[in-house]
Amino acid sequence: MNCTETQQYLSEYVDGELSFTQRQRIELHLKRCIECQRELSMLRSLLSEVALLPTSIAPVHDLWESTARRLGDQKNIPPGNPFAVPQQRDHTQDEPAHHSLRRYGWIKSITSLAAVLIIGFGAFWLTRDSSSPGWQVARVQGSPEIASTRFTDAGHLHIGETLETDATSRARINVGVIGNVDVEPSSRVQLLQAKTTDHRLVLHRGTIHAKIWAPPRLFFVETPSATAVDLGCEYTLSVDDHGASILRVNTGWVAMEFGGHESIVPAGAMCITYSGFGPGTPYREDASVQLRAALQKFDFEHGGAGSLTTVLSEARKDDSITLWHLLMRVGAEDRPRVYDRLTTLVSPPEFVTREGILQGNREMLEAWQSHLDLGQNKWWQFWN
Amino acid sequence: MTEKEVILDARPDASAAIAETLRLAQQGDRSAFEVLFREHVGRVYAICLRTCGDTSRAEELTQDVFVHTWEVIGSFRGESAFSSWLHRLTVNVILSNIRSDKRRLARVFGTDDLGPFDTQGDTSHAGINLDLEQSIQRLPTRARVVFVLHDIEGFKHEEIADKLEIAVGTSKAQLHRARKLLREALER
Numbered sequence: 001m002n003c004t005e006t007q008q009y010l011s012e013y014v015d016g017e018l019s020f021t022q023r024q025r026i027e028l029h030l031k032r033c034i035e036c037q038r039e040l041s042m043l044r045s046l047l048s049e050v051a052l053l054p055t056s057i058a059p060v061h062d063l064w065e066s067t068a069r070r071l072g073d074q075k076n077i078p079p080g081n082p083f084a085v086p087q088q089r090d091h092t093q094d095e096p097a098h099h100s101l102r103r104y105g106w107i108k109s110i111t112s113l114a115a116v117l118i119i120g121f122g123a124f125w126l127t128r129d130s131s132s133p134g135w136q137v138a139r140v141q142g143s144p145e146i147a148s149t150r151f152t153d154a155g156h157l158h159i160g161e162t163l164e165t166d167a168t169s170r171a172r173i174n175v176g177v178i179g180n181v182d183v184e185p186s187s188r189v190q191l192l193q194a195k196t197t198d199h200r201l202v203l204h205r206g207t208i209h210a211k212i213w214a215p216p217r218l219f220f221v222e223t224p225s226a227t228a229v230d231l232g233c234e235y236t237l238s239v240d241d242h243g244a245s246i247l248r249v250n251t252g253w254v255a256m257e258f259g260g261h262e263s264i265v266p267a268g269a270m271c272i273t274y275s276g277f278g279p280g281t282p283y284r285e286d287a288s289v290q291l292r293a294a295l296q297k298f299d300f301e302h303g304g305a306g307s308l309t310t311v312l313s314e315a316r317k318d319d320s321i322t323l324w325h326l327l328m329r330v331g332a333e334d335r336p337r338v339y340d341r342l343t344t345l346v347s348p349p350e351f352v353t354r355e356g357i358l359q360g361n362r363e364m365l366e367a368w369q370s371h372l373d374l375g376q377n378k379w380w381q382f383w384n
Numbered sequence: 385m386t387e388k389e390v391i392l393d394a395r396p397d398a399s400a401a402i403a404e405t406l407r408l409a410q411q412g413d414r415s416a417f418e419v420l421f422r423e424h425v426g427r428v429y430a431i432c433l434r435t436c437g438d439t440s441r442a443e444e445l446t447q448d449v450f451v452h453t454w455e456v457i458g459s460f461r462g463e464s465a466f467s468s469w470l471h472r473l474t475v476n477v478i479l480s481n482i483r484s485d486k487r488r489l490a491r492v493f494g495t496d497d498l499g500p501f502d503t504q505g506d507t508s509h510a511g512i513n514l515d516l517e518q519s520i521q522r523l524p525t526r527a528r529v530v531f532v533l534h535d536i537e538g539f540k541h542e543e544i545a546d547k548l549e550i551a552v553g554t555s556k557a558q559l560h561r562a563r564k565l566l567r568e569a570l571e572r
Contacts, residue, residue, distance in 0.1 A: 011560040017541075042567050049516055049570075050535050056426030057433055059443055064421055067447045068414065071454050196423065 001025045006036045010043055056195075134158035134194055135173055142169025144183070162190045165206065175199050178214035183207075192222065203245075207238040216253075225273040226258035233267070243275040248285065256282075266321060274300055281329060283322045288314045295322065308334055312341040320346045320372045327357060327365065346372055406466060410458045417457070421450055424467065428474050434532045435478050437521040449477045475537065479547050482529070519569040523562050530555050531562035 006029045012018050013026050030036055137146060137155045144151070147161045157163055157173060165171055165187050173181040173189070176199055183189055187206020193199065200220045201208075211234045212219045219230035224243030228235070233252025239245045247256060248270045256263045256271050258278030265271045271282040280299035283292060294310035297303030308330060315323055323342040330338055335358050348357070348368045356364040408416035428449050433442035453473060460469055523531060529548070533539040534555070539547075541555040548555070 008560070011563055012556060017556075039567075042571070043563060046563060046567050046570065047535065053517065053536060055430060057430040058426050059429045059446065060439065061443060063425060063429075063443055063446055063450075064418060067421065067450045068418070070447060070451045071414065071417070 001029045003029075003033060003036055006030070006033070007039050010036075010040055014040070014043055014047065134161070134191055135175060137163060137174070138172045140170035140172050140182070142166065142185075144169045144171040157191045159191050159194055162188060162204075164188045173201075175210075175212065175219060178218060179210065179212035181211075182209040184209065203237060203239050205239050205241060207236065209236045210234065223273070225275040225277070226256045226279045229255040229257055231255055231264075235265075245273045247271045247273075263325060264321075269321060272296070272299075281322055281325045284318050287316075287319055287322070290314050291319065291322075305334060308337070312337060315341060315345065317345045324365075324369055324372060328360065332358070342368075402466075403462075406457075406460065406462075410460065417454060420453075420466075424470055425450070427467070428470065431471070431474050431532070431537065432478060434517075434520055434536060435529055436482075437523070437525070437528055445478055445481060448481065449474045452477055471537075475533070475539075475547070516566070516570065519566050522569075523565055527558045527562035527565065530558040531566075534559050535563075 006026050009018060009022065009026060013023065018026070030040060134157045137144075137151070137157050139151060139153055139155070142165065144155075144163060144165045146155045146157055146163050148164075163171060163173065163183060165183050165185050167185050169185060171183045173183065175181055176194065176196075178199060181189075181201065184207035187208065188204040189206070189208060190202040190204065191200075192202055197218060198220070199214075199218055200222065202222045204224075208221065210219070210221065210230065212230045212232065214230070214232070216231040217229055221228040221237055223237070223239045223245045225239075225245055228237055228245075228247060231253035233254055234250040235252075235254050236248045236250070237245060247254060247265055249265045249267050251267050253267070254265045254271075256265060256273060256279035258273065261278045263271045263279035263282045265282040268286075269282045269284050272280045274280075277300055281295055283295055291311055291314035294303065294307040294314070298307040298311060308326070311322065311326070320342060323338055323345070326338045327335060327342070336354075339354060339357050346368075348364075349371055352364040352368050357368070405416045405419050409420055425446065429442060429446045432445040432449070433439060436442055436445060449470075453470060456473070460466065520528060520531065530544055533544045533547075534541065541552050541559070544550075544555045545552045
């Protein structure tokens with residue numbers, strides 16, 4: 001295969017749409033052709049950039065008014081497939097006359113008034129964040145700064161700006177309308193995103209205390225070593241000067257994610273992360289000193305089998321969340337030991353088998369997790 | 385409806401508010417529909433802008449999408465996420481609009497014999513700059529539509545071919561062409 005042929009098929013090659021034979025021929029050519037290697041590299045680079053394009057772009061003009069005027073010209077909902085787009089519209093009727101409105105009638109409309117009250121919060125929540133360029137900040141103590149400028153009682157943190165506290169100052173950030181974040185002394189946080197579906201801060205250093213009452217996966221805090229994903233909770237997160245972080249969860253759940261690795265941390269547990277390692281295995285705050293030390297060695301110091309032995313022997317029923325994570329983190333040779341120990345602490349559901357767990361069956365792992373009695377938030381496992 | 389979506393819809397507070405917003409919009413409540421509009425207009429506009437490559441036309445198309453959504457929202461049954469439903473509807477409105485334009489029709493569909501490196505007659509990419517977003521908007525129409533649907537919106541060639549009423553090979557050729565033009569643009 002020559003360069004012209006190879007480059008003609010590179011697009012399908014990166015999309016995985018070629019036959020085995022075609023792939024082999026291209027890879028054979030790529031091994032000896034620097035020019036085609038460069039083409040392939042550029043193509044992959046382009047696709048990486050494309051993957052980072054935003055899914056949403058704000059129109060230059062507010063289109064609601066012009067759209068709303070056209071709504072008044074519409075007739076009833078056309079029957080049949082809603083995706084069958086009509087080519088021409090009838091503009092002779094002024095009444096919107098949705099069929100569902102006619103079907104439900106007055107009684108339904110009256111009852112919907114109650115729903116208006118319910119929707120009030122939802123509508124406010126949905127619209128306020130998307131139109132706001134940032135979040136309100138209140139000074140709690142001392143002289144916190146936004147974008148290197150002190151503010152007296154209240155300030156506004158715009159996207160991209162940084163809020164800093166010195167050794168004697170504190171501040172509270174209102175996270176849209178879904179919660180608040182207390183910024184402790186000697187901390188530096190930056191606002192990355194303030195969208196309805198993505199509330200995102202960076203904690204460069206220091207400590208924050210977050211209290212979020214929104215649905216899960218709407219509030220994120222990025223640190224140098226992992227991202228804390230709110231799953232409906234209250235937690236404290238600290239980052240030191242080396243980028244390492246400590247998470248303590250007070251209520252609910254938090255997921256710590258980095259490079260495809262994830263630790264699910266329930267209330268009463270904590271999780272340590274180090275730059276380059278990602279989130280360690282979560283453990284209960286009241287776990288024994290021996291267990292915590294052994295876990296530290298296992299996660300970050302290549303502690304291996306010896307550390308695992310200590311963790312298993314020290315584990316109590318309350319430490320089952322630690323052993324459950326270890327099922328997915330130990331090698332195949334050690335998994336039976338973890339399985340056997342966890343079985344003595346929390347019996348697995350009936351359909352969960354030893355063989356299935358040892359083979360890493362995700363459905364069985366999730367089922368067993370739900371038996372660990374770690375709280376009522378069963379939905380979190382579907383958010384991975 | 386996936387298990388994840390079932391769980392999502394079962395969540396309290398926000399999901400209940402969203403469900404109520406949808407229900408009221410289905411009953412003809414404009415305020416509720418405005419909430420949906422403002423929540424999703426950026427996503428819809430992005431698809432329109434990238435597909436048609438022109439801000440004025442993208443704004444018109446965005447309005448078309450929401451007018452059509454208003455017309456048919458009563459048929460939304462919650463069997464998928466509303467955003468997924470709206471996304472599908474958006475693409476269909478855009479393609480319907482393109483198909484209804486005979487001039488564009490000829491440009492988009494008369495390409496079965498187009499070679500993957502054939503850029504003959506293309507002058508619209510002459511001003512491509514380093515900005516990827518602008519470069520996409522300046523791609524030739526047929527290459528741009530296929531590129532946006534495949535690489536940004538995640539459609540498969542078979543789906544694109546079906547929607548555009550072209551051969552699968554043509555879709556692949558246009559994608560290859562678009563990627564090549566973009567690489568050249570980003571090299572400059």
